[in-house]
Amino acid sequence: xxxxxxxxxxxxxxxxxxxxxxxxxxxxxxxxxxxxxxxxxxxxxxxxxxxxxxxxxxxxxxxxxxxxxxxxxxxxxxxxxxxxxxxxxxxxxxxxxxxxxxxxxxxxxxxxxxxxxxxxxxxxxxxxxxxxxxxxxxxxxxxxxxxxxxxxxxxxxxxxxxxxxxxxxxxxxxxxxxxxxxxxxxxxxx
Amino acid sequence: xxxxxxxxxxxxxxxxxxxxxxxxxxxxxxxxxxxxxxxxxxxxxxxxxxxxxxxxxxxxxxxxxxxxxxxxxxxxxxxxxxxxxxxxxxxxxxxxxxxxxxxxxxxxxxxxxxxxxxxxxxxxxxxxxxxxxxxxxxxxxxxxxxxxxxxxxxxxxxxxxxxxxxxxxxxxxxxxxxxxxxxxxxxxxxxxxxxxxxxxxxxxxxxxxxxxxxxxxxxxxxxxxxxxxxxxxxxxxxxxxxxxxxxxxxxxxxxxxxxxxxxxxxxxxxxxxxxxxxxxxxxxxxxxxxxxxxxxxxxxxxxxxxxxxxxxxxxxxxxxxxxx
Numbered sequence: 001x002x003x004x005x006x007x008x009x010x011x012x013x014x015x016x017x018x019x020x021x022x023x024x025x026x027x028x029x030x031x032x033x034x035x036x037x038x039x040x041x042x043x044x045x046x047x048x049x050x051x052x053x054x055x056x057x058x059x060x061x062x063x064x065x066x067x068x069x070x071x072x073x074x075x076x077x078x079x080x081x082x083x084x085x086x087x088x089x090x091x092x093x094x095x096x097x098x099x100x101x102x103x104x105x106x107x108x109x110x111x112x113x114x115x116x117x118x119x120x121x122x123x124x125x126x127x128x129x130x131x132x133x134x135x136x137x138x139x140x141x142x143x144x145x146x147x148x149x150x151x152x153x154x155x156x157x158x159x160x161x162x163x164x165x166x167x168x169x170x171x172x173x174x175x176x177x178x179x180x181x182x183x184x185x186x187x188x189x190x
Numbered sequence: 191x192x193x194x195x196x197x198x199x200x201x202x203x204x205x206x207x208x209x210x211x212x213x214x215x216x217x218x219x220x221x222x223x224x225x226x227x228x229x230x231x232x233x234x235x236x237x238x239x240x241x242x243x244x245x246x247x248x249x250x251x252x253x254x255x256x257x258x259x260x261x262x263x264x265x266x267x268x269x270x271x272x273x274x275x276x277x278x279x280x281x282x283x284x285x286x287x288x289x290x291x292x293x294x295x296x297x298x299x300x301x302x303x304x305x306x307x308x309x310x311x312x313x314x315x316x317x318x319x320x321x322x323x324x325x326x327x328x329x330x331x332x333x334x335x336x337x338x339x340x341x342x343x344x345x346x347x348x349x350x351x352x353x354x355x356x357x358x359x360x361x362x363x364x365x366x367x368x369x370x371x372x373x374x375x376x377x378x379x380x381x382x383x384x385x386x387x388x389x390x391x392x393x394x395x396x397x398x399x400x401x402x403x404x405x406x407x408x409x410x411x412x413x414x415x416x417x418x419x420x421x422x423x424x425x426x427x428x429x430x431x432x433x434x435x436x437x438x439x440x441x442x443x444x445x446x447x448x449x450x451x452x453x454x455x456x457x458x459x460x461x462x463x464x465x466x467x468x469x470x471x472x473x474x475x476x477x478x479x480x481x482x483x484x485x486x487x488x489x490x491x492x493x494x495x496x497x498x499x500x501x502x503x504x505x506x507x508x509x510x511x512x513x514x
Contacts, residue, residue: 040288123277129331130281137289137432 023158027167030149034170037142038088041173044138045080045095048131052077052102055124059105062115069105076101088171092139096174099132139173146170210352210417214359217406218247221363221399225370228396236395247362254358255351259310259318262354262460266308268298268320279326279334283319286338289432290346295319304453305329305446308463309341309350317345322453325465329442336429336439337465343428349421353463356417360410367403374400418462419484426489427496436493443493447486 056070063070076098083094106125109115116122150169153162161167222243227236254261273280280297287294295311298320305325311317319341329337344350430436446466453468461468462482491501 126278126281130278130285133285133335134288137285140289141291 019157020161023161024165027149027152027158027162027165030145030152031167031170033145034142034149037138037145038173041135041138041142042084044131044135045084045091048098048128048135049077049081051124051127051131052098055105055121055128058118058120058124059109059115062112063108066108069101069108072101073098073105088173092172092174095135102128102132143172146172210356210413211359213413214356214363214410215244215247217363217402217410218243218359218366221366221370221402221406224395224399224402225366228392228399229373231392243362243366246366247359250358250362251355254354255312258354258358259312259316259350262308262310262463263298263318263320266300266320266456266460267302268300268318271297271299276326278331279321282331282335282338283342286335286342286432289339290342292317292342292346295342295345297321299323299326300453302453303327304468305449306453306456306468307337307341307465308460309344310354310463311345311350312354313348313351314345317350319345324449325446328445328449332435332438333442333445334438335433336435336437336442339429339432340425340439340465343425343432344421347421347424347428349425352421353418356414357462360407360414363410364407367407370399370403415462415482418482422483422489423492426493430493430496436497440490440493443486443490 052073056074060070076094080091080094080098083091109121109125152158153167153169219240222240223236225236225243226239227233229235229239271279276297276299279299283297284294292314295309295314295317296319298318300306300320300322302322303324305322305328307319307321307325309317309319319338321337325337326334344353426439429439433439443466453464456464456468464483466486467483487502494501
C-alpha cells in the first residue's frame with residue numbers, strides 16, 4: 001500500500017507519454033497529407049507548363065495581329081515556372097496570372113475559324129482545360145488538408161506540443177485572389 | 191447552408207441504407223419461419239426454413255457483391271473505353287475523381303442513342319461507370335461534367351453497393367414468396383395438414399405466411415424505390431458540391447428530359463441504376479410510388495434552390511413534364 005502514490009504517478013506519466021505520441025503521430029500524418037496533396041498539384045502544374053509551348057507553336061502561324069497575347073502567355077508561363085520554388089502563395093499567384101492569359105488566348109482563338117477547326121489546337125485546348133480543372137479540384141483538396149492541419153496544431157492540447165516539435169502553419173494555395181485585375185485583351189486589328 | 195444540408199443528407203442516406211438492409215433481412219427471416227412453421231407445423235422446421243431463407247439471401251447478396259457489376263455491364267452491352275478512344279470523357283472522369291477524392295473508376299460506353307449513364311461496383315476501389323454514346327454526342331463538356339459528378343457521387347456515397355445488394359435481396363424475397371405461394375397452390379399444404387392432424391396455431395401461422403408472402407415483396411419494393419428516389423436527389427446535390435457548378439447538371443437534366451428515346455439496353459432489373467429513368471413508357475409522368483427516379487422537374491427545381499433561382503414556372507414545368 002505504501003507505493004500506491006508512486007504507482008499512480010507512474011501510470012499518469014505513462015498515459016501522458018502515450019497521449020503525446022498519439023498527438024505527434026496524428027500531426028505528422030496530417031502534414032504528410034498536405035505534402036501528398038501538393039505533389040498532386042505540382043504534377044498537373046508541370047503538365048500545364050509542358051503543354052503551353054505546344055499550343056503557342058500551334059497557333060503562332062495563324063495569329064498575325066495578336067502576338068501580344070502569345071507573348072503574355074509565354075511570359076506568364078516563364079514566371080509561373082520560376083515561382084515554383086517560392087512557396088504555395090507565390091506560386092498560386094503566378095499560376096493565376098497564367099490561367100487568365102490562357103483564357104484571353106482561347107477567347108482570341110474563337111475569332112479564327114481555321115484555328116477553331118484545327119484538330120491539333122482542339123486537342124491542346126481540351127488537354128489544357130482538363131489540366132486546369134484538375135488543378136482547381138486538387139487545389140480544393142490541398143486547401144482542405146491545410147485547413148485540417150492548421151486547425152489541428154492550434155487546438156488544445158495539440159497546441160502545447162505543436163510549437164516545440166516544430167509544427168508550423170502551412171500556406172493555402174489560394175484560389176484566384178486577384179480576379180479583379182484580369183489582364184484586358186486588345187482585340188482591335190488596327 | 192448548402193454544406194450542412196449536404197452532410198445531413200449523407201447521414202440520413204446512410205441510416206436509410208442500414209434500415210433497408212435490416213428490414214430485408216428481417217422479412218426474409220420472418221417469411222422463412224412462417225413458411226416452415228405453417229407448412230410443417232413445427233417451430234423447429236420454421237427455424238430451419240429461416241436458415242435456408244437467410245442463407246439463400248446471403249449467398250445471392252455475396253455473389254452480387256463480387257460479380258454483380260460485371261453482370262450488369264455485360265447485360266447493358268457496355269464496352270470499355272481507353273484514353274485514345276474517348277479522350278474527353280476520360281479527362282472529365284479523371285477531373286471529377288480528383289474532386290471526389292476517389293480512385294479513377296473503369297469507364298464504359300454503351301452504344302445507344304438515348305442519353306443516359308450509370309455507376310456500379312461494390313466500393314470506390316472497384317467501381318465502373320457507363321455512359322451511352324447518345325449522352326456523349328448530345329451534351330457539352332460542362333453538362334457531361336455534371337452527369338459524371340452525379341454518377342461519381344453514387345460511387346463516393348456507396349450507393350452503388352447498396353443498389354447492388356438490396357436489388358438482389360428484394361429479388362430473393364420475391365422468389366421465396368413466389369416459391370411458397372406456388373407450392374401452396376399445388377397442394378403442398380394439404381399434404382402437411384393430413385400428416386399433422388391440423389393444429390389451430392399452424393393454420394393461423396399458415397395464413398400469416400400467405401399474407402406475408404403476398405405483401406412482403408410489394409412493401410420491400412416500395413421501400414427500395416423510395417430510397418432510390420432519395421438517392422437521386424442526394425447525388426445531384428453532391429455533384430454540385432464537387433463541381434461547384436449547378437448549371438452543367440441542370441442543363442443536362444433539361445436536355446435529357448427533352449429526349450423521348452427509350453434506352454434499349456435497360457430493363458426492369460437495371461432501370462433504377464441509371465442517371466434518369468431509361469424506360470419512360472412504363473412510368474407515369476409525375477411522381478408516383480413505382481418510380482425509381484424523382485421527376486426531372488423536381489430535380490431541376492432543387493438545383494435551382496441551391497443557386498437561389500426561382501423554380502421553373504408552371505408552363506416551363508408542364509412542357510418539361512410532358513416531354514419526360
